[in-house]
Amino acid sequence: MLARTADNLFWLARYVERAEFTARIIDITARLAALPKAYGGGAEWESALSAVGSLERFKETYEKADEPSVIEFLIFDPANQSSIRSCIESARTNARAVRTALTADMWQSINSAWLELRTLEQMRAPFERMSRERTDPFLDVVKAMSRDFDGAAYRNMLRNDAYWFSRLGLYMERADNTARILDVKYHVLLPETEAVGGSLDYFQWTSILRAVSAFTAYHWVYRQSVKPWLIADLLILKKEMPRSLVSCYDNLARNLDAIGNAYGVQGPSQRHARAMLLRLDSGNVEAVFERGLHEFLTEFIADNTRLGAIVAEQYLVN
Amino acid sequence: MVEQTFWDEMTGGGADVRTVYGRVNEWLKSTPPDVLAARRTQAELLFRRIGITFAVYGEKDAAERLIPFDIIPRVIGQSEWSLMEKGLIQRVKAINAFLCDIYGAREILRAGLIPPDLVFGNPHFRPEMAGKRAPHDVWVHIAGIDMVRTGEDEFYVLEDNARTPSGVSYMLENREVMMRLLPDLFSNHRIAPVENYTDLLLNCLRSVAPPRSAGEPVVALLTPGPYNSAYYEHSFLADRLGVELVEGHDLSVRDGVVYMRTTQGPRRVDVLYRRIDDDFIDPLAFRPDSVLGVPGLLDAYAAGNVTLANAIGTGIADDKALYTYMPEIVKFYLGEEAILKNVPTWRCREADALKYVREHIGELVIKEVNGSGGYGMLVGPHASKAEIAEFEKKLVAQPDNYIAQPTLSLSTCPAFVENGVAPRHVDLRPFVLTGAEGSRVVPGGLTRVAMRAGSLVVNSSQGGGTKDTWVIEDA
Numbered sequence: 157m158l159a160r161t162a163d164n165l166f167w168l169a170r171y172v173e174r175a176e177f178t179a180r181i182i183d184i185t186a187r188l189a190a191l192p193k194a195y196g197g198g199a200e201w202e203s204a205l206s207a208v209g210s211l212e213r214f215k216e217t218y219e220k221a222d223e224p225s226v227i228e229f230l231i232f233d234p235a236n237q238s239s240i241r242s243c244i245e246s247a248r249t250n251a252r253a254v255r256t257a258l259t260a261d262m263w264q265s266i267n268s269a270w271l272e273l274r275t276l277e278q279m280r281a282p283f284e285r286m287s288r289e290r291t292d293p294f295l296d297v298v299k300a301m302s303r304d305f306d307g308a309a310y311r312n313m314l315r316n317d318a319y320w321f322s323r324l325g326l327y328m329e330r331a332d333n334t335a336r337i338l339d340v341k342y343h344v345l346l347p348e349t350e351a352v353g354g355s356l357d358y359f360q361w362t363s364i365l366r367a368v369s370a371f372t373a374y375h376w377v378y379r380q381s382v383k384p385w386l387i388a389d390l391l392i393l394k395k396e397m398p399r400s401l402v403s404c405y406d407n408l409a410r411n412l413d414a415i416g417n418a419y420g421v422q423g424p425s426q427r428h429a430r431a432m433l434l435r436l437d438s439g440n441v442e443a444v445f446e447r448g449l450h451e452f453l454t455e456f457i458a459d460n461t462r463l464g465a466i467v468a469e470q471y472l473v474n
Numbered sequence: 475m476v477e478q479t480f481w482d483e484m485t486g487g488g489a490d491v492r493t494v495y496g497r498v499n500e501w502l503k504s505t506p507p508d509v510l511a512a513r514r515t516q517a518e519l520l521f522r523r524i525g526i527t528f529a530v531y532g533e534k535d536a537a538e539r540l541i542p543f544d545i546i547p548r549v550i551g552q553s554e555w556s557l558m559e560k561g562l563i564q565r566v567k568a569i570n571a572f573l574c575d576i577y578g579a580r581e582i583l584r585a586g587l588i589p590p591d592l593v594f595g596n597p598h599f600r601p602e603m604a605g606k607r608a609p610h611d612v613w614v615h616i617a618g619i620d621m622v623r624t625g626e627d628e629f630y631v632l633e634d635n636a637r638t639p640s641g642v643s644y645m646l647e648n649r650e651v652m653m654r655l656l657p658d659l660f661s662n663h664r665i666a667p668v669e670n671y672t673d674l675l676l677n678c679l680r681s682v683a684p685p686r687s688a689g690e691p692v693v694a695l696l697t698p699g700p701y702n703s704a705y706y707e708h709s710f711l712a713d714r715l716g717v718e719l720v721e722g723h724d725l726s727v728r729d730g731v732v733y734m735r736t737t738q739g740p741r742r743v744d745v746l747y748r749r750i751d752d753d754f755i756d757p758l759a760f761r762p763d764s765v766l767g768v769p770g771l772l773d774a775y776a777a778g779n780v781t782l783a784n785a786i787g788t789g790i791a792d793d794k795a796l797y798t799y800m801p802e803i804v805k806f807y808l809g810e811e812a813i814l815k816n817v818p819t820w821r822c823r824e825a826d827a828l829k830y831v832r833e834h835i836g837e838l839v840i841k842e843v844n845g846s847g848g849y850g851m852l853v854g855p856h857a858s859k860a861e862i863a864e865f866e867k868k869l870v871a872q873p874d875n876y877i878a879q880p881t882l883s884l885s886t887c888p889a890f891v892e893n894g895v896a897p898r899h900v901d902l903r904p905f906v907l908t909g910a911e912g913s914r915v916v917p918g919g920l921t922r923v924a925m926r927a928g929s930l931v932v933n934s935s936q937g938g939g940t941k942d943t944w945v946i947e948d949a
Contacts, residue, residue: 186657192552192664192947223661288657358670375716379690380680381673 169325542939598789727770
């Protein structure tokens, strides 16, 4: 297939996944912000910006990280390349370019979210603050878009390179998102050996689980109350958890192998993904904490970004 | 009819709105009724979609009914709550001490504080449990204490529920639905969370597991099955706890150990959070016709191989006749005055009390000692002469069977009803969890609201609704 088509499919999937993650971050931030200050609250909206990796960019244009400005920045701001608006717009532009490689359902899921967004924007008076009563239903639309898009791809797409490249985008973005949300909260995630002070951090921990839809899953995996080191274990090392780093890398390695097998050539991206999978597969949470969770995650994010660059070099921009 | 005045939690009876209600009041003033109506419809759709329904026995087409939900939150200040919380924990501590004693040394009877026939003649007393100890001396792990408020600082306990109290799923789901429904109202309040209830419950259940050499304790939730009116709650809690939802026939007892049948063979169960009444829990020990229970469960319990939450026989502590002795019970075991008041109660079994009750029958509420759900009672101020005469005959024939209380001026809260926002009477059921490491209460509880104007009956079987309860930081 054309390198450009593969590139479009890859980024299309990434943007859809990123839009959903941003919607989830806004959801849980609103939850945390409604807790009494005594529960460790205060800087929730700023922390939301860190979780999506946009704090610096935000500070360039906005003064105070409060609810209205962060929601504006994360949902609507066209100048923010990672705002939900920008993600959907980019996804749609990419989708148009590869319209024939997509199923009709995949295109429609993105296009209808785009139309919802346009309606919302057209109804808005100049400089009007968007109420949560209006933005919350839109966030539901964004999450539904991603489910639709993903489900349609999984059910209906031919298992060829078009599918594999689109999956690469999905899992690479997802791994990045999971690592970031963990990293934002790494200071409340302590190893088992360290005494945990009070239950105030509980809501910070559960917000991580909620952000990746793992609140119920956690209890089924561990059958005990929420413990910070087990959250790290679940989201880094548990293969049965679809958003864990190891599960993302399992999928990345598999889809890269599929591409390699189809093309009859294995290359640096296959090797890099497999090496990362091996490291995660043989790791344990004690070792992660021993090195330092923050250090581990920083390195992971860098390695994940590197995989993106290697894939691009090997397949997308040649 | 006796005219009564009621204390309103938003206005406090005065012209000004109480501080805790400031922002709710502004929201109510600035929100047009059609928007409120739209939110109510939306709430109903959400509850239907989640599937949070309850069954009313004997109503064919109402097999899956929704409890009416009122979208205006009830607001309680942190300092008011702290006092209530202390009182709740104290009360449950006393209840547990009482149960240890009644099924143990029976010192309270020897001290002459409670008439023995109230205990031994009580249908909820389980002689089978005499001489048995509960792990960590906790009998009531989950208690639902029904409270009413009549003024700024006037809180009363109406009823202790020490058997299998339900309603906590409404407390949790009401909050979730409110967050979706009224995000803007949430974004200008800071509200104490309730979502950690199931985590606290799991900790509490695991803390009382029998000591065992290997592995983490296995907890399961025992339900009577999908036809039970509270089945939604059972499945909801099992899911949130991450434990199996079992029915009687999923379990068996071998050599005094409880096992559940799994795809990988029998698996040992250490703690059963049971939502089946004592009567049905073990056909070998109690009702032989029960098909809901587990034969041999009581033996397994006696052998110390399984913990039941709540323990068998706790009904003796939530009986209406024993309720009247709660202030004495608190004092006897803890050496403290009860923080939460009892509603003043006349025990008709005592001659003086009976005399008073007959003289003031038109002003009092008279209840059957073992009745529940608002059945079999006389509400004096609302009854006709003939009804009173009829009831008095029953009372005189069997005074032991009745207690009498003044008609309480239950507080009101704003509710959104057919013709707009109006005050409606409410009560509150907070849930107290007790494990090996003491008691915890999540802030708030289930507020039940009488949706009909003037009605004091909040029971869902009598058309009562629920609303979300917010404990907020003091301004």
